[in-house]
Amino acid sequence: xxxxxxxxxxxxxxxxxxxxxxxxxxxxxxxxxxxxxxxxxxxxxxxxxxxxxxxxxxxxxxxxxxxxxxxxxxxxxxxxxxxxxxxxxxxxxxxxxxxxxxxxxxxxxxxxxxxxx
Ligand code: SF4
Numbered sequence: 001x002x003x004x005x006x007x008x009x010x011x012x013x014x015x016x017x018x019x020x021x022x023x024x025x026x027x028x029x030x031x032x033x034x035x036x037x038x039x040x041x042x043x044x045x046x047x048x049x050x051x052x053x054x055x056x057x058x059x060x061x062x063x064x065x066x067x068x069x070x071x072x073x074x075x076x077x078x079x080x081x082x083x084x085x086x087x088x089x090x091x092x093x094x095x096x097x098x099x100x101x102x103x104x105x106x107x108x109x110x111x112x113x114x115x116x117x
Contacts, residue, residue: 022046033101051075 022045029037029046040047052062060066065073076085088094092110 033098033103034105 022043024039024045026039026046029039032048037046037048039045052060052064055062062073062075065075074085074088076083078085078089080086081090088110089108094108094110095112096105096108097112098105
């Protein structure tokens with residue numbers, strides 16, 4: 001797993017893990033406070049959402065954002081006021097999961113039920 005940080009490239013602020021380095025120990029599955037990791041049924045190592053990185057680098061939206069018939073998922077640059085995400089965050093009260101963990105997650109929820117927090 002590695003974290004790269006390129007201030008000018010928002011794509012480089014996502015966390016990825018190397019297929020080559022994963023050994024199937026499942027520690028990260030247990031450690032993830034969001035339940036975001038799972039054991040891949042074929043590779044038998046941990047896996048997670050990659051925000052469809054392979055599509056982002058081609059200027060495409062993540063698949064789940066593109067196919068959702070209700071536009072329940074909005075993807076983009078939070079800093080871009082004109083972007084759909086910028087508009088969405090201005091028009092909705094947004095939350096993150098488990099804010100008390102101070103992990104600065106980049107997945108936001110609108111109108112989240114207090115029970116979930
Ligand atoms: S389709 Fe959605 S949930 Fe699946 S990897 Fe892409 S961004 Fe993540």
